[in-house]
Amino acid sequence: xxxxxxxxxxxxxxxxxxxxxxxxxxxxxxxxxxxxxxxxxxxxxxxxxxxxxxxxxxxxxxxxxxxxxxxxxxxxxxxxxxxxxxxxxxxxxxxxxxxxxxxxxxxxxxxxxxxxxxxxxxxxxxxxxxxxxxxxxxxxxxxxxxxxxxxxxxxxxxxxxxxxxxxxxxxxxxxxxxxxxxxxxxxxxxxxxxxxxxxxxxxxxxxxxxxxxxxxxxxxxxxxxxxxxxxxxxxxxxxxxxxxxxxxxxxxxxxxxxxxxxxxxxxxxxxxxxxxxxxxxxxxxxxxxxxxxxxxxxx
Amino acid sequence: xxxxxxxxxxxxxxxxxxxxxxxxxxxxxxxxxxxxxxxxxxxxxxxxxxxxxxxxxxxxxxxxxxxxxxxxxxxxxxxxxxxxxxxxxxxxxxxxxxxxxxxxxxxxxxxxxxxxxxxxxxxxxxxxxxxxxxxxxxxxxxxxxxxxxxxxxxxxxxxxxxxxxxxxxxxxx
Numbered sequence: 001x002x003x004x005x006x007x008x009x010x011x012x013x014x015x016x017x018x019x020x021x022x023x024x025x026x027x028x029x030x031x032x033x034x035x036x037x038x039x040x041x042x043x044x045x046x047x048x049x050x051x052x053x054x055x056x057x058x059x060x061x062x063x064x065x066x067x068x069x070x071x072x073x074x075x076x077x078x079x080x081x082x083x084x085x086x087x088x089x090x091x092x093x094x095x096x097x098x099x100x101x102x103x104x105x106x107x108x109x110x111x112x113x114x115x116x117x118x119x120x121x122x123x124x125x126x127x128x129x130x131x132x133x134x135x136x137x138x139x140x141x142x143x144x145x146x147x148x149x150x151x152x153x154x155x156x157x158x159x160x161x162x163x164x165x166x167x168x169x170x171x172x173x174x175x176x177x178x179x180x181x182x183x184x185x186x187x188x189x190x191x192x193x194x195x196x197x198x199x200x201x202x203x204x205x206x207x208x209x210x211x212x213x214x215x216x217x218x219x220x221x222x223x224x225x226x227x228x229x230x231x232x233x234x235x236x237x238x239x240x241x242x243x244x245x246x247x248x249x250x251x252x253x254x255x256x257x258x259x260x261x262x263x264x265x266x267x268x269x270x271x272x273x274x275x276x277x278x279x280x281x282x283x284x285x286x287x288x289x290x291x292x293x294x295x296x297x298x299x
Numbered sequence: 300x301x302x303x304x305x306x307x308x309x310x311x312x313x314x315x316x317x318x319x320x321x322x323x324x325x326x327x328x329x330x331x332x333x334x335x336x337x338x339x340x341x342x343x344x345x346x347x348x349x350x351x352x353x354x355x356x357x358x359x360x361x362x363x364x365x366x367x368x369x370x371x372x373x374x375x376x377x378x379x380x381x382x383x384x385x386x387x388x389x390x391x392x393x394x395x396x397x398x399x400x401x402x403x404x405x406x407x408x409x410x411x412x413x414x415x416x417x418x419x420x421x422x423x424x425x426x427x428x429x430x431x432x433x434x435x436x437x438x439x440x441x442x443x444x445x446x447x448x449x450x451x452x453x454x455x456x457x458x459x460x461x462x463x464x465x466x467x468x469x470x471x472x
Contacts, residue, residue, distance in 0.1 A: 053387075053407040053416035054324050056331070 025102065028130060028149040031156040032079050032100045033071060034188045038230035039222040041065045045169070045197075050214040057214065061169050067095065067222070068233030072241070077102040082244070084233040092236035094244070094277070096142070097135040104131040107144040108261055110163045112178050112204045116141050116261040130158065132184070138273040139244070139251050140263060140295070143182060159185035177201040177213045195220040243281040243288075250285070250292045262297040321388055324405040325377055329365060332392050332401045333373060339366040343374075349469055354458035362462075371395055374472065376462070380455040382409050382448040389452060391424070391459045397467065399427045402456060412448030420449070424456050429464035433457035 045061040066086040073080035083095040103126050108116040131146040145160030162182045166174060183198030197218035203211040227234070254261070265271065272295050279288070329338060344350075344358040355361070355378055363375045374393040379386045385408040392400045402424045404416040414420065423439050433439055435453035442449040466472045 052324075053413055054328065054403050054405050056418055 024128065024149070024151070027151045027156070028102070029079065031149055031151070031158070031188045032081075032130070034156075035186075035193050035222070036069045036071045036081055038225050038227045039067050039069065039192055040225050041067050041223075042219070042221045045216055045218040048215045048217055051212055055214055066229065068230035068237070070234070070237055073099070082237065084237060086230055086233045090232050092233050094137050096137065097139060099133040099135070101131045101133065103127060103129060104146065106258065107131055107133065107146065108141050108255065110141070110143050110165055110179070114165070114263045114265055118258055118260050121146060132158070132160070136273070138276050139247050140272060141261065145184065156188040157185060159183070177203050179204045179210070192222040192224040194222065240281055243279065243283060246283070246285045246288045247276060247292070250289045254292070254296055264295045264297060267294045321406055325390060328390050328392065328403050328405065329375060333365065333367065335367040335372065337367065338372070340364070341366065343466075343471065345466065345469070345471060349465070349471070353462045353465055355455070355462040373400060374463075376459045378455060378459065380451045382407065382412050382451065385409055387448065389455060391456055393463065397429050397463050397472065399424050401425060404452065412445040414442050414445040415448045415452050427456070427460060429460050429467055431460055433460065
């Protein structure tokens with residue numbers, strides 16, 4: 001084989017790789033966007049295995065909801081989906097948010113007790129990966145993980161393990177563990193999508209190894225229904241999105257500090273969402289900044 | 300006839316009378332079952348003559364009366380029973396009327412037979428009194444694959460019930 005043939009082979013190989021990567025990113029983006037729309041959601045959780053024989057498993061958790069997931073950012077390397085709960089067809093509650101960032105190198109990992117550790121990932125480690133950043137209802141951080149989307153055999157799947165605070169369903173009810181190691185699997189299905197979880201409820205203390213309390217299996221099943229069922233949520237978001245854009249702008253500035261983050265659970269006896277939710281949509285950026293900043297611990 | 304030894308237990312403060320892990324699990328079981336954060340234990344020890352008659356012995360940190368805010372809230376019997384090759388630690392907890400509130404396996408030392416720790420099985424003992432008779436496979440369901448340990452636990456609870464009956468008749472409880 002002469003030099004020309006070698007060069008031609010290399011160029012062809014590069015071309016195939018690039019085309020494959022582009023196709024993959026396109027599929028990734030389509031899969032992420034498939035999580036948008038109106039969904040009837042079923043939440044099912046059951047505790048499974050505990051290492052200690054005297055552990056008493058808690059009752060299963062079962063719930064249903066109607067949820068609107070709106071694509072609020074659609075850029076080449078970044079997609080953002082805001083979830084809204086629809087209660088009794090007309091009451092809307094801002095729910096969680098998920099951002100997806102392509103080949104992202106910076107994220108915040110939950111440590112414990114409202115502390116997040118700033119993590120910088122090497123570029124080569126995140127090649128082809130998407131980071132899923134999940135945020136609370138007040139857009140403060142929740143958990144984050146980076147992994148590759150797989151598209152094969154008609155399946156579209158992304159999974160990772162992320163350290164996270166207690167889930168909302170147990171946040172005010174449990175104090176026997178302080179970290180949930182979430183095994184997250186997002187799978188796009190014919191009916192919508194499934195967020196399957198293999199979680200570990202752990203007790204974390206500084207300088208000690210994590211202690212496993214119990215494992216948990218979870219399914220959040222999102223079944224797509226006509227958008228018309230979520231009309232009220234669409235309208236609510238249209239009326240409130242400017243306010244929440246300001247909230248995100250402030251958080252973006254906080255996250256951009258690129259250092260460990262520690263947040264107050266309450267200020268003046270109130271959680272952050274209790275202060276933000278009643279605010280008027282015309283509230284100024286300065287006022288929003290001031291309210292959020294009060295929750296960011298200094299030093 | 301009998302003597303009582305007081306042991307005060309405060310949340311977060313260990314009192315090493317039986318050893319770390321077992322002690323911790325025993326206190327946790329009491330806190331969870333009686334829904335108290337702070338409590339006091341009083342060990343009940345029957346005289347040698349009565350102890351001789353008891354199917355489940357006292358005097359080795361086994362039987363306790365539990366107090367919270369100065370009031371008795373029940374009794375707990377802490378014992379050991381055999382599994383296939385080793386022993387496991389269990390507790391049977393009673394209300395003031397000597398009705399079983401809950402039983403738990405606290406420490407189990409073998410890989411087989413751990414099913415006896417599940418409350419789905421153990422809850423069968425709830426509501427039994429000193430007048431009850433535990434019959435494994437009849438009024439207490441058998442566990443396939445854990446026969447030795449499950450029947451051992453059933454016999455242990457039966458012995459504790461018989462003991463409580465004798466102590467009641469002897470006016471010790």
